[in-house]
Amino acid sequence: MRNSLLILSLAAMALVGCQRSTDGASSGSTTSSGGQLKIVYIPKNSGNPYFNEVVRGFEEAAKAAGADFTTTAPATAEATSQIDLIKAQIQRRVDVIAISANSPDALNVVLDEAKAAGIAVITVDSDLVGNESHRDAAVVPTDFTKVGESQIELLGSQINYEGEIAILSATRDAPNQNSWIEGMNETLKQPKYAKMKLVETVYGDDEPQKSTTEFEALLAKHPTLRGVVSPTSVGLAAAAQALATAEAYPGGAKANGPGLMLTGLSTPNQLKKFVQDGVVKGFQLWSPYDMGVLACNLGIAIKKGEVTPKEGAEFEDPKLGKVAFGKNNVLSAGPLVTFDKSNIDKYNF
């Protein structure tokens, strides 16, 4: 069995990196092949609809700019497999590496290698918090410092700012999750939310099974729970299915009093059915597509020396217009969108 476990982990490594390539210039662009910039984007994991949307933004922006775009992703969201992928891209002599980091510090050394090789390094969606010097700039989908507040406000408006609430997160070490949870805790200190009480924060590891089990345990432990916020798309989708199964949503057959309101962050397609069925009233997300566009254009501009990231400096995106660098060279793509019955049919991702 010990041997088999070893082989198993080797096999898992072999699984890493199902590569997809789209050549922007081959489809009619007039850029000379010699000057074509090579851009790669490494998402947290493959098969994630959210990152597929970021990839779509990259693809279209690269096509418009006449750059060569590739994406490659680890099968599971862990930092060690990203290290190997980055090394391979340095050897491929790409010009820009954009990455959604699975760890705030595990990638420091390999990213330094990339920078030393003259590659522009940009983090997308998930930044290297505390280790910002190891990348050139970061593109975040929205002003992250406001996500926690925005989610609590949405949940508050759904439960009349009153009652017990809980948080269902992803993994314990996910930097973006932790910063949003911190934002939620801060927001709850405001007088407006004084009657909302956070009773527990649990972690579903972004696995459907674990997320479901943790969510159902919340229902068991806190019978008077009014709201759950799950700022992760796997967690929220699993929780929505579990809530539908438990029939504990507002108006459900087994609802306790006014029922439990579930909200969080998710792509619209994942929750469309639950919004239409009344299991979930509303939830939020930014535009991952815009984030891909901005990251792609910024990477090209940095590599070409057209922009030098600096707090307060401005970058003119060909598609999204002017955006300003914040602290630690962070650019944000736009505000959160709330999806509910009134608008969810307009989105398809």
Next chain:
Amino acid sequence: MLAKVAKSREMRTLILVILVFAIAAFKEPRLLSASSISSILLWIPLLTVMAVGQMLVIVTRGIDVSVGSMLGLSGMLTGMLFRAHPDLNLALGAGASLGIGAVLGLINGGLIAWAKIPPIITTLGTLSVYRGLTFIVSGGHQIDSNNIPSALTEWSLRGPVTIGGVTLPWLLVFALLAVGLGYFLTNKTVLGRNLYAIGSRPEAAHLRGVPVGKSVFACYVICGALAGFAGLLYASRYGFVNPATAGSGMELTVIAATVIGGCDVKGGSGSVGGVLLGCILLGVVNVALAVLGVAADWQVLVYGSVILIALGLDAFASRRQAKEVAA
């Protein structure tokens, strides 16, 4: 004598299940609430369906680590079928998932029984191949909840019997059917007897005229079909099928449950009742860890320790029994 040992093995697992449940329920009485019991009842079926197939394989001294990937690929293909034909009859969907799984198992079985590639190597290969195919056929996109028929998700919600607010979901009924099938195969058929004979002494089985190749082939096909069916149950339980997460890593849980249930990895022994108890134990432990509110940082460690304790107790008891027999 053999039957007696097997029986006591099941008794030991049963006692452990009761003990773990009692201790957890004593620490947190809410484990006895209807919603916690439902949570356990919904945790077990997927695992049980896959563990029955795994047991048949392990009995022959084999192992199938591709079951999680077979679940993923079958769940994905069946989900795509539902997406293309939203009004598809559920029985047809079930047939499709079983058939897809059987084909995948057929590939495993063929490579093992006739190409003579060792089971661990074969299924490690197909673990990656089937997962890779899942990404390729889906283009990296998941099947969303609006593409899963409501009638299918109702299998997790409704069932034939409701006791004290707890519904025995259809999912569990299917799992028990799989257990019934496993019982029938192992106790009432020539194939079942042959599988034990092969696992006990492969050379002797061959000399006695047991069709070794055919029997081994058959058990991988059955294992694949059950893993494929688990793909459909997965779609019912979780309401979406993601190419990366569906079934990923489940092979380890399945093997753990099978071994805890008394299957010897050296082949020749194991009962379907024990395997069911192994699945129940893991279901209770996983739900209890969440309901007890064990800190996330500690859960994995505690879970692993419970598996080790279960296996350690079993090994200890077996050794003592063997000594008594010798004396």
